[in-house]
Amino acid sequence: MPEAIRADARRNRDLLLAAAREAFAESGTEASLRDVARRAGVGIGTLYRHFPNREAVLEALTGEDFDRLATRGAELAAAEPYGALLTWLRELGAVQRSMKGLPESVLAATRDHASDLHASCEGMQKAGASLLARAQEAGVVRGDLSPLELLALVAGVAWAADYATGDAFFERLLTVAVEGIRA
Numbered sequence: 287m288p289e290a291i292r293a294d295a296r297r298n299r300d301l302l303l304a305a306a307r308e309a310f311a312e313s314g315t316e317a318s319l320r321d322v323a324r325r326a327g328v329g330i331g332t333l334y335r336h337f338p339n340r341e342a343v344l345e346a347l348t349g350e351d352f353d354r355l356a357t358r359g360a361e362l363a364a365a366e367p368y369g370a371l372l373t374w375l376r377e378l379g380a381v382q383r384s385m386k387g388l389p390e391s392v393l394a395a396t397r398d399h400a401s402d403l404h405a406s407c408e409g410m411q412k413a414g415a416s417l418l419a420r421a422q423e424a425g426v427v428r429g430d431l432s433p434l435e436l437l438a439l440v441a442g443v444a445w446a447a448d449y450a451t452g453d454a455f456f457e458r459l460l461t462v463a464v465e466g467i468r469a
Contacts, residue, residue: 301326315387341402351381352410359413367421382444389441
């Protein structure tokens, strides 16, 4: 976002992002963009001036989270491989559970290079792939597991926890799933 943006435009963008976060948390990432604009107190045209499509809204909401996960992967690179991978997967799951439907959107973006969300996911994916490779090289995780399969596994667990009982259920499912990938 350019620094010379007018104060009212910046305020509208901030209102739109807050409204989108609320709407996506309640109704999922497929929530009506008209509803997002209405919640923000602006017209739909204002929303589209700031965000040309739904993926651009998602990228604006999750870009910092995915950047943080990329950085976190680098920080965990020196830790014990299995524990580092599990820690990172828990943090990824927390981000994916922050909005209903986000796991599906993230998985779709990994395949769609034209998606605004794809570029935002790339650094996060590389961090996960690096942690997975370290764990595989250490012999603590199955060698035949691909980075995309690992992301899909966490997305599935996050999705299931969304529609079940929450944090404890997510933690239990993730533990069972990750134990299943151990070497």
